[in-house]
Amino acid sequence: MTALDPFAAQKLRDLEARQLRRRLIDTARTDGIHVLRGGRRLVSFSCNDYLNLSHHPQVKAAAIAALERYGTGAGASRLVTGNHPLFAELESRLARLKGAEAACIFGSGYLANAGIVPALIGRDDLVLVDELAHACLWAGARLARANVIAYRHNDLDHAAALLAEFRPQHANALIATDGVFSMDGDLAPLPALAMLATRHDAWLIVDDAHGLGVVGDGRGARFAHAEPPEIPLQMGTLSKAAGGYGGYLCASRAVIDLITNRARSFVYSTGLPPATVAAAGAALDIIANDRELVAKPLRNARRFTSAAGLPEAQSAIVPMVLGTAERALAASRRLEDEGFLAIAIRPPTVPEGTARLRFAFTAGHADADIDRLAALVRERVLA
Numbered sequence: 440m441t442a443l444d445p446f447a448a449q450k451l452r453d454l455e456a457r458q459l460r461r462r463l464i465d466t467a468r469t470d471g472i473h474v475l476r477g478g479r480r481l482v483s484f485s486c487n488d489y490l491n492l493s494h495h496p497q498v499k500a501a502a503i504a505a506l507e508r509y510g511t512g513a514g515a516s517r518l519v520t521g522n523h524p525l526f527a528e529l530e531s532r533l534a535r536l537k538g539a540e541a542a543c544i545f546g547s548g549y550l551a552n553a554g555i556v557p558a559l560i561g562r563d564d565l566v567l568v569d570e571l572a573h574a575c576l577w578a579g580a581r582l583a584r585a586n587v588i589a590y591r592h593n594d595l596d597h598a599a600a601l602l603a604e605f606r607p608q609h610a611n612a613l614i615a616t617d618g619v620f621s622m623d624g625d626l627a628p629l630p631a632l633a634m635l636a637t638r639h640d641a642w643l644i645v646d647d648a649h650g651l652g653v654v655g656d657g658r659g660a661r662f663a664h665a666e667p668p669e670i671p672l673q674m675g676t677l678s679k680a681a682g683g684y685g686g687y688l689c690a691s692r693a694v695i696d697l698i699t700n701r702a703r704s705f706v707y708s709t710g711l712p713p714a715t716v717a718a719a720g721a722a723l724d725i726i727a728n729d730r731e732l733v734a735k736p737l738r739n740a741r742r743f744t745s746a747a748g749l750p751e752a753q754s755a756i757v758p759m760v761l762g763t764a765e766r767a768l769a770a771s772r773r774l775e776d777e778g779f780l781a782i783a784i785r786p787p788t789v790p791e792g793t794a795r796l797r798f799a800f801t802a803g804h805a806d807a808d809i810d811r812l813a814a815l816v817r818e819r820v821l822a
């Protein structure tokens with residue numbers, strides 16, 4: 440047996456040697472756009488607070504009012520006493536926005552996927568996952584103990600071939616994809632995936648963490664298409680454009696009722712704090728009604744890609760793949776010298792050899808900052 444501390448120290452040395460060790464850095468987000476970090480004030484291109492709602496006066500006021508009325512915590516899981524009255528309103532708002540019959544709020548997006556997939560899928564079933572889908576969809580698939588197979592990123596032919604080969608041996612099948620890919624910013628071909636799922640008698644789950652508030656008039660990736668496809672399982676998070684915290688699933692009434700009975704991360708985890716639920720409700724109200732605001736992150740991302748000479752942004756996320764972790768870290772430091780925060784994204788968050796800068800654009804970024812960032816990229820000072 441290896442003693443624990445030397446074991447941990449050796450693992451950390453290995454990470455350090457590969458430039459993959461990560462560290463926590465105090466980061467004060469003061470307005471949804473700027474951060475105080477390492478004694479400096481930087482313009483952040485690394486926050487997922489796409490609409491800057493984490494600091495919106497209405498959202499904060501809703502949270503404060505709920506905190507004063509219901510206290511700081513839910514007190515228990517939602518099936519016990521944690522189901523304070525703010526949940527029902529948030530869930531009906533979400534269902535309406537996503538065009539679904541019902542919705543269910545989880546503690547976080549990660550908890551949602553870790554609970555939803557195993558509640559619906561078991562040992563005899565098949566899960567096809569886009570190779571670039573978020574880590575928590577993978578976690579859910581693995582927890583389900585199903586036969587889990589990756590298909591090449593957005594490759595419909597590959598997914599179809601896998602379904603043709605493996606679908607017949609399994610009772611139920613699920614296709615799992617991000618709606619907007621978190622590290623690449625591209626969209627999944629949802630109408631074609633929905634057709635494929637129907638053709639092969641499979642269910643489809645779409646993780647719309649980066650779609651809500653940004654694409655499809657703020658309603659998410661499904662609504663980025665002229666004819667929104669039917670997606671039986673629309674999950675997402677309230678921690679990105681909604682500016683707060685919490686995960687969700689939108690689905691039919693029957694599916695939501697089953698999930699609230701069977702998803703272990705729902706049943707055995709405490710409900711979100713009242714202030715968090717109230718903040719999300721206020722944020723969704725803004726997302727549903729302020730068309731102009733929800734158009735801005737994508738407009739800003741496109742201002743950047745056009746000025747930097749990059750392929751046109753499809754979402755608020757623009758990757759700049761640099762290859763090695765070392766190069767990505769150096770580019771990030773270079774930008775920090777210029778007053779910009781763009782965190783280097785390294786494996787295992789992205790595949791080996793594709794370390795990158797990932798720029799996240801928000802509604803409130805100033806044109807001048809976007810243009811200056813684009814100039815730095817265009818002048819290849821980062822390469």
Ligand SMILES: *Cc1c(COP(=O)(O)O)cnc(C)c1O
Binds near residue numbers: 648676
């Ligand atoms: C951030 C993210 C999640 C996790 O959501 P949290 O609420 O932060 O746990 C899930 N899926 C995708 C695609 C994400 O980007």
